[in-house]
Amino acid sequence: xxxxxxxxxxxxxxxxxxxxxxxxxxxxxxxxxxxxxxxxxxxxxxxxxxxxxxxxxxxxxxxxxxxxxxxxxxxxxxxxxxxxxxxxxxxxxxxxxxxxxxxxxxxx
Amino acid sequence: xxxxxxxxxxxxxxxxxxxxxxxxxxxxxxxxxxxxxxxxxxxxxxxxxxxxxxxxxxxxxxxxxxxxxxxxxxxxxxxxxxxxxxxxxxxxxxxxxxxxxxxxxxxxxxxxxxxxxxxxxxxxxxxxxxxxxxxxxxxxxxxxxxxxxxxxxxxxxxxxxxxxxxxxxxxxxxxxxxxxxxxxxxxxxxxxxxxxxxxxxxxxxxxxxxxxxxxxxxxxxxxxxxxxxxxxxxxxxxxxxxxxxxxxxxxxxxxxxxxxxxxxxxxxxxxxxxxxxxxx
Numbered sequence: 071x072x073x074x075x076x077x078x079x080x081x082x083x084x085x086x087x088x089x090x091x092x093x094x095x096x097x098x099x100x101x102x103x104x105x106x107x108x109x110x111x112x113x114x115x116x117x118x119x120x121x122x123x124x125x126x127x128x129x130x131x132x133x134x135x136x137x138x139x140x141x142x143x144x145x146x147x148x149x150x151x152x153x154x155x156x157x158x159x160x161x162x163x164x165x166x167x168x169x170x171x172x173x174x175x176x177x178x
Numbered sequence: 179x180x181x182x183x184x185x186x187x188x189x190x191x192x193x194x195x196x197x198x199x200x201x202x203x204x205x206x207x208x209x210x211x212x213x214x215x216x217x218x219x220x221x222x223x224x225x226x227x228x229x230x231x232x233x234x235x236x237x238x239x240x241x242x243x244x245x246x247x248x249x250x251x252x253x254x255x256x257x258x259x260x261x262x263x264x265x266x267x268x269x270x271x272x273x274x275x276x277x278x279x280x281x282x283x284x285x286x287x288x289x290x291x292x293x294x295x296x297x298x299x300x301x302x303x304x305x306x307x308x309x310x311x312x313x314x315x316x317x318x319x320x321x322x323x324x325x326x327x328x329x330x331x332x333x334x335x336x337x338x339x340x341x342x343x344x345x346x347x348x349x350x351x352x353x354x355x356x357x358x359x360x361x362x363x364x365x366x367x368x369x370x371x372x373x374x375x376x377x378x379x380x381x382x383x384x385x386x387x388x389x390x391x392x393x394x395x396x397x398x399x400x401x402x403x404x405x406x407x408x409x410x411x412x413x414x415x416x417x418x419x420x421x422x423x424x425x426x427x428x429x430x431x432x433x434x435x436x437x438x439x440x441x442x443x444x445x446x447x448x449x450x451x452x453x454x455x456x457x458x
Contacts, residue, residue, distance in 0.1 A: 075426045077389035083418040092416065142378075146352035150323040157291045160258040165289075165319035 104132065127168035179421070180205050180448050181407045181428035184436065185284075185313075185347060185367055185394035187212045188235055188246065189227075195397070195404040200242035202408040205448035208247040208436060209235060210284035210313050210347075213255035215399055221265035224252070228269070232276045245445055247436070249283030249313050250274070257288065257297035267300055274308050280439045281305060283313025284347060287325040290317060299332055306336060311439050312344040313365075316353065318372055326353040330360055343438055345392065350374050354382055358390060363435050367396035368406035376410040380417060388426045392435060 084092065111118050111125065119125040131145045151169040183199065186207040199207070209231060218224055231248040239246035250270050252263045273279055282305035287294045305312045314333075317325035326346065333339055346357040347365030350373065357364045366379045374382070379393050395406035403409065407428055414424045436442040 075388060075420070075422045077387045079387045080384050080419060080423060082384055143352050146350060147323070149320055150352070151320045152324075154324060154327070156295055156328065157289055160289055160291050160293070163255060163288070165317065165321045167319045169320045 108132075123170040123172060124166065124168045179203050179408075179411055179425060179428065181411070182206045182208075182432040182436070182444075183394050183407050184208045184345070184392055184432045185210060185365060185396045186404065187396070187398035188239065189230055190399035191397055191404055193238060193241070196239055196242050196244060199404050200244050202405050204244055204407070205445055206245040206247065206432075206436075206442075207239065208249065208280060208313075210249040210315070211251045211253055212284070212398060213253040217256055217259070218262070221262065221269055224262075224266045225269050228273050232273060232278055236278050243445055243447060245443065247278045247280045247442060249281050249311075250279060251282050251285045251301055252297060253284065254286045254288040254294060254298070254315050254317070257285075257301075258291050258293040260293050260297065263297040263300070267297075267304060270304065271308060274310065277441055280436060280442060281311030281313060282308075283311075284315035285312070286315035286329050287317050288315075288321070290321055290325045290328060295328065295332065298329070302332065302336060302339070306338050311436075312339075314344065314346045314362075316346060316348045318348075322348070322350060323352055326356065330356060330362070333362070334360065342390075345435060347394070348373055348396070351378065351382065354386060354391075358386065362390070364391045366391065366393045368393055368403070368410055369396060370401050370403060376406065376413040379410055380413050380419075383414075383419075383423070383427060384417075388423060388431065390431070390435075391427060392432045393427060394432075 082089065119129060127149060131148050134144045134148060135141055137144065149168050153174070180203045183204055186209055188196065188207060188209050211227070211231065228250055231250070235248070236246040250273055252266045257263050270282070282301055285298055285301040287298060302312065314329055316322055316329060326349070329346065333344060341361030342363070345363035345365050348367050349357055349364045354364055366382060367373045368376050368379055373396065383391065393407055393410050395403055397404040397406070411424050411428055433444065
């Protein structure tokens, strides 16, 4: 079958300015939600970041936002299990959203 | 615009959801075997589920002019249980000739354990022996990168596999390239939180083009959206992409991939939009 549309990448037809016009407000909102989440944690327990690996990884990912280039893939990798081998036994059913490197170092 | 949702766990959804999908242009869904949210106690329980997938759901969908197809498997969430998995794998072949079974899926890994890899490998072998299409589940969140890498490595160990007959689903930005590079189809499942959003899925299309990429809602018993695919189409329009590109992703591509099964037929009302699949 002949596909009617090119298989090449299709960059957004919107210009940079148009993308800002279209998406600035909703992403401003997302940014404020992240700031509010971190402030909320500080109010509840300023030391939580020292104990909870998820918060540590989250903060690392927030820092990665300020770099250039492929921020999204960089953050995906920060959040990912960097090991390559299988688990010997099932530990739990669900993923947690971030990898606990400190616990892994303790196990090895 | 007409669309096909290649990944929808409709047994977990209400009939109203079928109606909503039909109203937004859905002409066909394919339903991979899923985890019930709790572990089933025995193979008989899974076999009843296969009967629900192959007998009951097609009728429920047909009320709204939606074609319903299914994939059979031990879902990765239960695949660490080797005894259950062996039992279920023995039961699958007798269902494969049913008219709405397209292949083996969703198979793959959850926490990436040795047992899960063993079950996954056996399910790939089952698909090869019975010449079935394959739908791969990739793990969630922090497990996705490692799990996708190992899943692809296992597939590459089988010379008999034609990658064009395999879709690796739940892909995200850090796994898309690896899947495409090995010749497989990419599935992007549009999910409110734990997978990829419609906005990010559009970014993937912009970056890689539409070749061998499909989108689906993957609606199930958790927070999910049965009309995620039309939301993707809406996001494409918001960025002023042409209707022909949207149709390629939401209709032509899934029709092309699923149409490799001789059982996949589109309803007559859907075929004025060009597709390789047969008319039902």
